[in-house]
Amino acid sequence: MNFAVAHRALMQASSVLLVSHQNPDGDTLGSALAMAQFLIQQGKKCTHYCATPLAQSFAFLPGYQRVTMDRDRIAVQHYDVMIVFDAGDLTYAGVQKLLLLFTHKPYLINIDHHATNTLFGDLNLVDVSASSTAEIVYALLMSFKVTLTSDIATNLLMGIMTDTGHFSNLATTSRSLHIAAKLLNLGAHYKAIYVYLHAKSLQLLRLWGKILSRLQKNSEWNVVYTFLTHEDLEALEIEENEALKITNFLNIITNVRAVLFLYERSDGMIKGSFRTTHPLIDVAKIAKLLGGGGHTKAAGFLLPGKIQITDGSWQIV
């Protein structure tokens, strides 16, 4: 990868705009925060922008409070270099319209690990074999021959641990573990990241309790299923996104072909999500029969309907 070109561009720049994609996750934030800290160390003027607000739970990340959502202020500044982190295109990044406002177009560096990246940068540091964008930023900073501070290490480890699901999903490679070990050596704050990744509110665990208590099994298909109604969510004041994360958790059930999680939305539709770890099962095929689609091991569909609970049992009507 053309790290030398990035180095030259950054060293010549006096002001740099860093962009984390909208609805930011730990990878886009950690990657940009790490780069911001490096650039500030180098005496550069550096702004970190994100189109949407950051969750309070990210507050432990060093540099968190420096991120701005103020597009109008950003639009009238001059930037020599702009780096977009972890976004397949500029729309997803949330800066398509912002770019049109610039009178001086900055040199655009695109750092990402998604296979769908549209290579929208003047320089594209895109490596689909990387576990995370943070892993590419790590390699980039290493090529600059700088010593990483513990704050930079924390931010990069956040990116790697987010995108590997705490070293649990298929993005977990030997390289990602090696880098994580080096970041720990540099003083990365492992425990804070662990707490961020695993912490759950009392309300959310009560909701999990409801969902898990409702687990049933279709013996003919050997498929396990459960459900959640919009009322359940509202009663416990949980956000939909947060609640639906249980789908992946359910995928650890042993000796079943697949799990199905049904979510009854307030608009009269039921969203179904299939997961499987079974080597021979293609849940995308089942989802397609129901008008949906997805991947072999994770797929979904949307059907009109409501879930009716009647003494200990339930049905879709």
Added chain:
Amino acid sequence: MNFAVAHRALMQASSVLLVSHQNPDGDTLGSALAMAQFLIQQGKKCTHYCATPLAQSFAFLPGYQRVTMDRDRIAVQHYDVMIVFDAGDLTYAGVQKLLLLFTHKPYLINIDHHATNTLFGDLNLVDVSASSTAEIVYALLMSFKVTLTSDIATNLLMGIMTDTGHFSNLATTSRSLHIAAKLLNLGAHYKAIYVYLHAKSLQLLRLWGKILSRLQKNSEWNVVYTFLTHEDLEALEIEENEALKITNFLNIITNVRAVLFLYERSDGMIKGSFRTTHPLIDVAKIAKLLGGGGHTKAAGFLLPGKIQITDGSWQIV
């Protein structure tokens, strides 16, 4: 550590007895299985003994089927060297009485990482800074300058991932992550270990559902608590040990001082387990007030009583 002495003893031996401690976990098994495979490679006669049966869920570990529980057969053999893995003393290992039966006392190597180790060996390879016994075995085999097979790598990674709680607890060090990365490079079967560590039966998740649905909060103390009755266990056919693991899972609840898990046993006693991640809370002190004890962050007690459930609420009587 005196790895050279161990090397000499093993190279001079023609037959070696490897011992995994009773009620074996992934560390004592993985460590001994890795060593067995190395010794067999070196043309040694090698027996792997465990005083109690192995769970079927360990069957994916290479060499699993070679482990024997047949003490009588072991007792009449001649062994030049005996290695005990991951046991603080010979009673815990389950071989105190076995040793008395030997007519020829083998040279005893003790490999362990527990601070309570009694140094019972002729050679003690005890490193309390190691995440796991497997980490010490890794260092030992590295000192022999051999190339590890993917089967050996899988067994060692099993030990490390078991004792670090899949890189989640305080035993997780930079060194343990570095070794894990090297073992992945050697072809260790990460996914099988992941499934072993995280898989849960449908019945167990239904039980979790019950426990989580019952979560309550004492607002005065800011302590969250829930319970499980012996009847719950019996209804779902879950083993007590398996069910009680939820205590650590509950310890991820945000914004509380501590969690308390109450388990109503069949003998009229209630077992309480406190966990906290709060820096200022010492749950051992609370447990002591109730006649129990433990560590600052994990403590428990035992009280006579029964749990009574009455329309949606419950109390201890």
